[in-house]
Amino acid sequence: MQDQEIAREAESLSEEQKRLYRIRHSLAHVLAQAVLEYRPGAKLGFGPPVEHGFYYDFDLPEPIGEEDLPKIQKRMKKILRTREEFVRQEMGAEEAIRRTEEMGQPFKIEAAGDLRDKGVDVISFYTSGPFVDMCEGPHVANTGEIPADAFRLDSVAGAYWRGDEKNKMLTRIYGLAFFTKEELEGFIERRRLAMERDHRKLGRELDIFHIDESVGKGLPLWLPNGTVLRDEIEKLAMEYEFRYGYERVSSPHIAKEELYVLSGHLQHYKESMFPPMDYEDEEGKREVFYMKPMNCPHHHLIFRCRPRSYRDLPLRFAEYGTVYRFEKSGELAGLLRVRGMTMNDAHIYCTYDQAKEESIQVMKLYKELYDLFELEDYTVRFSTHDPANREKFHDNEPLWEASEKLLREALIEAGIVFEEGFGEAAFYGPKVDVQFKNLLGREETVSTVQLDYVAAEKFDLSYTDEHGADARPAVIHRAPLSVHERMLSFLIEHYGGAFPTWLAPIQVRLVTVNDDLLDYANRLKDRLRADFVRAEVDDLPHSFGKKIRNASTHKIPIVLVIGKREMEEGQVTVRRYRRKEQETVSFDAFREALLEEIRGRVHVKPDEDAPA
């Protein structure tokens, strides 16, 4: 294939990544060679390497389905054993067009013509054994370099020539490819898990959220189970933030136009905002409102509404505030890309001298929260400014130097491992991004810490210092638990829907051996609910076995089994989700231990080898 962008991209990769790129790219050629053997007369589209593997597009005389893939794969393995050399040949554009005409490949002829029209002088071809392709490269030296047990043909899909739906629909065959068999199998297993744990799938199965077209895409309705998750996470944030000395505030979801002129949102961020609500009364008096895309301006107004003294600082205003951003409707997906998002937001107003200690405390809070959720697969990126770029960054070099030094030291002192991103700061100051990896290794920024020396000037925020003079506070923006929507999409997948007891929508389900015991079970349930435990009795007309299976399907962390003996002895048999051992204890002892487990937010994990 001939795609200079892909080739350029390849240049920015590490040596190892480049080698994998060559392997995948070469496998695409081998696939095309095998398909030409399997379906003689097939016409070739493009065949690039992609994340996790490669694909090739074909216009086929006879269709190919997934059932054909093993046979094609077998042919590919045979080709690898021939150790055919990849030979590069370069020529002028006109000659290349003649060459593709000789090959009888109409898509290639078109592509070669386009390259000529773009003014490309030299076009390369790669030959490996009997197969020739117009292609920029690079490739492995010979097919023997490709590990034969580390690739697999994966799926078949339709794809328009050049991605344009006005063009012909081609058949795309996808393959996976890695260095080793273990990597290939590991990826397939992770992908299986990721599909099983996909938050959209679990969101439906576990009644967590629903998206209704008459409300709008990207505007989830949270069902009772999902609202428990939101409430528990907000309670968690409240408790931790209380300990860290935050105060909660609450602000409307809208504001007048003038606030967003002052903040600069209307000048710089308008496309990401919902359209205005524009009211004009009979006398022509206008009132224009916008939904808030961020909580900062409202918090700055709260800071500003009272005179502040150095004795009041730091002031830490926290709000789980819902903001609205007008993301493109085509980009909305599940909980990950939404238009309404409820943010674990806070703004810390402090003196410049306090900014470092406050930053350290923020980092510590982040770490405490991520440790609680047993989140390990995240990276921290410290973004600094580029002194040469006066457009992108505010113009105060000494302030930049001081603030970057401060934030770097805070990260180090808080014991955070981080990488640096030169020239990636916000306009108003350096920032720290936290990126989570999902099961397939894709990174998403979930949260940032930003040090802001510009807001105070813009909003005329000030405090009276020790000498009675007006001074500007520093502002720290932070949101460790991100927005509910994004955090929960991660947590649902992280726990595979089997939440720790404190977080689980239903914490305890009571299952009786027979219906005579239902009254007793209901009394126990009431005792648990008196302590705000989310307990319920399964009183559906199902067999005992089915009730136990249902509890597992619903991923309920604790099932209390109640038989006649348990009732007579005031006991319960405690079964936990995907744990083999079960124990019979007095109800009171169970209750005490349960309350302690919930209060301490302990996560009792399933056995590694537990059946699903």
Place this chain on the structure above:
Amino acid sequence: MQDQEIAREAESLSEEQKRLYRIRHSLAHVLAQAVLEYRPGAKLGFGPPVEHGFYYDFDLPEPIGEEDLPKIQKRMKKILRTREEFVRQEMGAEEAIRRTEEMGQPFKIEAAGDLRDKGVDVISFYTSGPFVDMCEGPHVANTGEIPADAFRLDSVAGAYWRGDEKNKMLTRIYGLAFFTKEELEGFIERRRLAMERDHRKLGRELDIFHIDESVGKGLPLWLPNGTVLRDEIEKLAMEYEFRYGYERVSSPHIAKEELYVLSGHLQHYKESMFPPMDYEDEEGKREVFYMKPMNCPHHHLIFRCRPRSYRDLPLRFAEYGTVYRFEKSGELAGLLRVRGMTMNDAHIYCTYDQAKEESIQVMKLYKELYDLFELEDYTVRFSTHDPANREKFHDNEPLWEASEKLLREALIEAGIVFEEGFGEAAFYGPKVDVQFKNLLGREETVSTVQLDYVAAEKFDLSYTDEHGADARPAVIHRAPLSVHERMLSFLIEHYGGAFPTWLAPIQVRLVTVNDDLLDYANRLKDRLRADFVRAEVDDLPHSFGKKIRNASTHKIPIVLVIGKREMEEGQVTVRRYRRKEQETVSFDAFREALLEEIRGRVHVKPDEDAPA
């Protein structure tokens, strides 16, 4: 004065109210007579009775200020002692105009001319001693009937002739008037209290909320203290609703236009909604959103998004949901009339058979909550339909009869005292309104319970009944704690800002006898905060006495006094807001008792005779 509307209004009053009306009206004449003596040449405007008293408007040759009122009041008392008779005289319009011309009263001439132009045939005049006024009446028989010690001149204000700012500004003198001196003094005391407790005043003094013009009127920003109040009340609702079997849901603050076409809001309620957010992309594809004025449509969608069985019912969806209503900007006031309001909302979906028991439970929940807040001064109004009015009420007489019977019985069985309001139901069903009285006796509807047999049809809500057939659920709308904004405006005034400990923004303030004890005080504070008690140490550079006074000004429920002896013996001296006795106990005993007081939401009231 001649105002037929006022006269007609007077006819609808009770005998006692009519007598008070006559007294107040007659006092207005006596006031005018006294002012004509005090400022000869004064020109008379109108002088009606009003709530709590009367006023009269004058165009004065020389101004009158509040300092003149005692002198005028003295003259009035003298007039009362003359026992002048009120004599009514009727005449034609033209004669009346001549009469006012003879009186040399230009405003009266204008008023008489207007009456003639409106076609009034007979115009009356009242004479009492030397004073004559063109006036519809009625009046007392003679000034001796007016209790001389039950009125008081109250204030002086400017008022445009006929309320039109294009007219001349007159001087309005207000008076208060009742039957007895005790009633007068009682009213003055209640008014003093009401002003002292006004939620706007306390909202500012206690840092509860702030209204910023750049966000908009009627859109309060809740400061940390106010947010504690909101959070505690939401927590209260969560706990009670958990006990009553509610499940929480969470829904966006906006929805697409189509939802409000389906619900009928755009057809019937559009003026009360914020203007639309109307987006059109480059290809002309439109998306139109509205802010939600009510939570019901979103909740109905949540009910509808899963198949429901009779076994699932009742389903009780609760949400402290923020709704936005476009009240006229001139009507916005403090927290009582706002544009953004966070509602203690819930919708109960049940079978028709369950509707009565669910209604009883709702009433019980209301009562429990109001009892907790020691709210007694509220009335419950049960509104039924008018079978003759087919426009205002949906057309299903048997359903109306059944639902009104049901709700009436539910009120009785729940032990609620109520009055009935014929023809005041909602379109879709009977309702129960709860009206609170403020300190001055003004009633405000704070909450309703509505039984709705129409929503299910409109939103196509259904469940599968015992026989496998589709059936419509009944829907109950309820919001016992109203909206935060309204409820808090009442609670702030109800408690005069001196909240019970569980609700108070700062629960405990530690005050040390000297600064050497601050470290110890901070350690105690940290121990309290570990249990989420909102405790703080006063470490400002003030004297001990000033710190104690400040705690009282801030209406902190509990002050812990720490001296050297307290520290040495592990004790604290506990002072409560406006309580005379104080006690010295071990810190641990205090802490235990405090946590119990907060958990149980106990209100320890100030002493009746405690100094402010």
